[in-house]
Amino acid sequence: MPRDRFLVHIEGRDLELSNLDKVMYPSAGFTKGEVIDYYTRVAPVLLPHLRDRAVTRIRYPNGVDEAHFFEKNRPGGTPDWVRLERLPVPGSTKSRETIDFVVVDDLPTLVWLANLAAIELHTPQWRIGADPDLLVVDLDPGAPAGLRECCAVAMLMRDRLSADGITAYPKTSGKKGMQLCCPISGTQSSDVVSGYTKRVAEELAKIVPGSITAKMARQLRPGKIFIDWSQNNAFKTTVAPYSLRAGATPTASTPLTWDEVMAMATGEIPSGQCGAIETLQRVEERGDLLAAMLQPGPIVPE
Known part of the structure; x- marks a missing residue:
């Protein structure tokens, strides 16, 4: 395994983390490792607000000063233990068009997304299969x-x-x-x-x-x-x-x-x-x- 990658074991799941020294916020010198650390530490209060909601991620692979993209569908290489929910494409006029949303119900999924440089997490006002709560x-x-x-x-x-x-x-x-x-x-x-x-x-x-x-x-x-x-x-x-x-x-x-x-x-x-x-x-x-x-x-x- 390359020196910039290593395995961690979180709540029964194996994850491969990478490039922890990569600077995500150049003006502050805040690294990807610190992003992952933040989300790990805030998880006890964050996860209840994510649970059962389809998460849209905004990813910054090379830091906040570089190109970013919105991601709703599951990314390539998604582990088989990540919860996915097939839902209609937001705003689509084609009723049959669906994508597989990631649902963040646990710490391993949250850390996995943080390792993908998913810096921002956005959720709808409804839970899966329900009206807005x-x-x-x-x-x-x-x-x-x-x-x-x-x-x-x-x-x-x-x-x-x-x-x-x-x-x-x-x-x-x-x-x-x-x-x-x-x-x-x-x-x-x-x-x-x-x-x-x-x-x-x-x-x-x-x-x-x-x-x-x-x-x-x-x-x-x-x-x-x-x-x-x-x-x-x-x-x-x-x-x-x-x-x-x-x-x-x-x-x-x-x-x-x-x-x-x-x-x-x-x-x-x-x-x-x-x-x-x-x-x-x-x-x-x-x-x-x-x-x-x-x-x-x-x-x-x-």
Whole structure:
């Protein structure tokens, strides 16, 4: 076996890891070995949010500054112990067209993907064979607005959803903005969920038109927060909690407390994305701030 490859044994599975010294984040000197280490350490809180969901990966074979590609189908050489689910191609008009999605239910599969330089992990709002059990609100800032302004809008959205009995859990996107994740019943179609989220977004945009837009057009976004209700489309995915993001430095999509969101919105604490090491420290101190999100939620108003 080449010197840059070696075998590891994880939970009864044999994996071959390679090129651990390859730098994935050149500006930070963060290597593939550190990517694998991060995902191994964060796995106890990450895996419950991936379980039973078809995972879309964004792979960066030569690091975040080089070419990348989205991957939904199983890659070549997939071990026979990796769980695969044959599902319709997202957005395809051909009902017979299917691909084999990878489902990440265990640590060996997570480490295997990390070794393939699958830096970002994205999931749909539904579990295999079921209707959406999550409502997701993506808050996307248009410069010069940033995360601080997202936090202010997040609190408005939280209160509006709460009026309908829906509980929102905040997390950073790991890039510019943030998302609110809301457990729902899993008994309604994505069209119903998306339609409800759009109505709420448009309602808030009418109340605070100077700060919020619910329209897709990018020319309307500068200085505003776009409430992206379309994330609830059946074929859309959202970055998973605790997933790394590809950027200058290794940030992660990190759960927040509402106290932190308020403090960022008021400027009491600096607003910013969390790095990989900070995210691991937060997990060690606080556990999974999104654990309650794994329980079923209410029916969405139609």
